[in-house]
Amino acid sequence: MILIRCSAAYNHGPVDYYLISPTAGDPSPAALLVEEFVLCDDYTAAGIDGAEWQPEIGAWSASAELSRAIRADSALRGRVTPVSRQEAAAAFARLGGGGLPEEAGLRTLFQERRHLPTTAPLNLGSGSGARRYRILFAGELGEDGLANARTALRLEPTDHPRVVGKASVSAGGHGFTWELRRIGAGIAWCVDVTARLGSGPVTALGALLHHHRQVVREQGLIPVTVERFA
Incomplete structure (x- = not known):
């Protein structure tokens, strides 16, 4: 990822890799997509x-x-598979590309940014001082993927029909709560995160959001955006 203040580059993190198959269910890749969230x-x-x-x-x-x-x-x-860098490198070689460039080299190949809507977070007047984020994903979770996501996110069951589970943790001097939620008929999913920031470095928040985005992506969903509501 790149962390920015409106438009200036601030920090780098791992990039994401996707294999594009010629048809759904075909394991042979036809193209490789490399992405990085800004x-x-x-x-x-x-x-x-x-x-x-x-x-x-x-x-x-x-x-x-x-x-x-x-x-x-x-x-x-249905033709897109999120993969690790190691899997991407193997596919890149099979696709005639040779050695996959290091991430710094890949960033020099980025030609066009897809801009996402950004707005100031709503002030709902709750007075709690908590930040509320939504990590939105496209796609469907199968039974195994859902079980893996529950484990990776350390979710406990809830009574809400669209909330798969909820978890809380204290880390880096902050308090975090999150839940995995279905949107629509399972065609999209989200992880909603509430952060009550304390005196520790705010980078703990960034690390948690990145971790949650990656562990759900590893189950086959494609991250769409990270929004903030408060």
């Missing part, structure tokens, strides 16, 4: 940088439209 200094998402390796032309190309499409088009999303 974050504001409060860890909300301002955009997505990326590049696509197209083996038919043997070159990297702009990926803003593909980035939008895999989140909006369920048929295309």
Whole structure:
């Protein structure tokens, strides 16, 4: 990820990798998509940088439209598999690219940013001082993916029909609570995070949001954005 204050680069983190198959269910990759979220200094998402390796032309190309499409088009999303860097490197070699560049090198290939809507968080007048975030995902969680997400997020059951589970922790001098929630008929999911910040470094919040985004992504969902409501 890149952390920004409106437009200036502030920090880097791991990039995300996706294999694009020619048809749904086909394990052979036809292209490789590399992405990195661009974050504001409060860890909300301002955009997505990326590049696509197209083996038919043997070159990297702009990926803003593909980035939008895999989140909006369920048929295309069925051909997309989130993978680790190691898996991406193996696929890149099979696709004729040779050695996958290091992440710093990949960032130099990002040609076009897909901007995401950003607004100031709402002041709901609660007076609690808590920050409330939503990490939104596109896609469907299967039974195994849901079980893995429950374990990775350390969720306890709730009585709410759309809330899979909830958890709380104190870390870095702050208090965090989160829940995994279905949106619609399971076509989208979100992790809602409430952060009660204390005196410790605020980077603990960024680390937690990044961790939750990654562990759900590892179950096959595609992160869409990180929003803040308060």
